[in-house]
Amino acid sequence: MIISKMRTTRFIAIMAAMLLSSTTVLAQDAMTVVDNYLIAWNAQDASAAANILAKDARYYDSALGETVKGRAEAKSKVIDSFMNAAPDIYWNLVGSPVVSGQHVTFEWVLGGTNTGAWADGTPATGKTFRIFGMSAFTIEGDRVVRQADYYDALSFYKQLGLM
Numbered sequence: 117m118i119i120s121k122m123r124t125t126r127f128i129a130i131m132a133a134m135l136l137s138s139t140t141v142l143a144q145d146a147m148t149v150v151d152n153y154l155i156a157w158n159a160q161d162a163s164a165a166a167n168i169l170a171k172d173a174r175y176y177d178s179a180l181g182e183t184v185k186g187r188a189e190a191k192s193k194v195i196d197s198f199m200n201a202a203p204d205i206y207w208n209l210v211g212s213p214v215v216s217g218q219h220v221t222f223e224w225v226l227g228g229t230n231t232g233a234w235a236d237g238t239p240a241t242g243k244t245f246r247i248f249g250m251s252a253f254t255i256e257g258d259r260v261v262r263q264a265d266y267y268d269a270l271s272f273y274k275q276l277g278l279m
Contacts, residue, residue, distance in 0.1 A: 146255040147213060150220045153253075153260060157207045162199045166191035170259040178249075179269040190263075197235035202228030202245070210248065220253045226267075230276055238278065245275040 149168065156164035166187055169175070175190040176183045184190045198205055205228035213222035227246035233239050249267025253260055273279040 145258075146218050146220050146253070147215050149255045149258055149260060150213070150222075150253055154207055154209070157195075157199075157205065160199050160203060160205060162191060162195045165195050168258075168260055169263070170256065170261045173260055174262045176262075176264040178264075178266045179272065193235060198226075198228075200232045201230055201234045201240065203231060204228045218255045220255065221250065223248065223250045241276045241278065243276050245272060247272045247275070 153165060153168045156168060169187040169190055171187050172185070173187055173190055174183050174185060175194055177194050180193070184193050205226065207224060207226045210223040210225055213220055225246060225248050227244065229244045230241045247267050249265060251266070252262075252264045254262040270279065
């Protein structure tokens with residue numbers, strides 16, 4: 117009976133260790149996907165960034181005030197818009213991300229010089245901008261299935277001289 121209890125305890129300990137290690141792997145994989153996404157943005161590679169999104173991804177941008185549905189629409193309405201309007205765009209983490217399983221959340225700074233027109237037809241202002249915000253991602257496999265970006269659009273528009 118003592119041997120049986122020891123085996124049961126050992127089995128439970130092994131299963132717990134496996135569960136914890138698989139959660140850690142999920143978190144590392146989720147962060148790797150987000151890191152690759154940021155690398156694509158910072159390389160100004162709209163296609164590479166969009167290809168990290170799932171085909172049916174949901175992308176919420178607080179300045180748009182709506183959820184963009186699907187990779188193609190996210191690329192045209194958000195990714196291309198920012199990269200065309202600010203070809204020198206950068207998007208960097210601020211502090212440490214919070215990673216839990218397939219969810220990644222972090223604060224960031226995004227900046228560049230507005231030398232191109234925005235997707236809505238707003239002409240370039242030639243002004244630089246630097247805004248702070250936060251994003252929440254949900255990852256499945258090697259794809260972003262949900263992204264939500266929150267930032268102070270008023271400050272952004274003021275920096276561009278649009279308000």
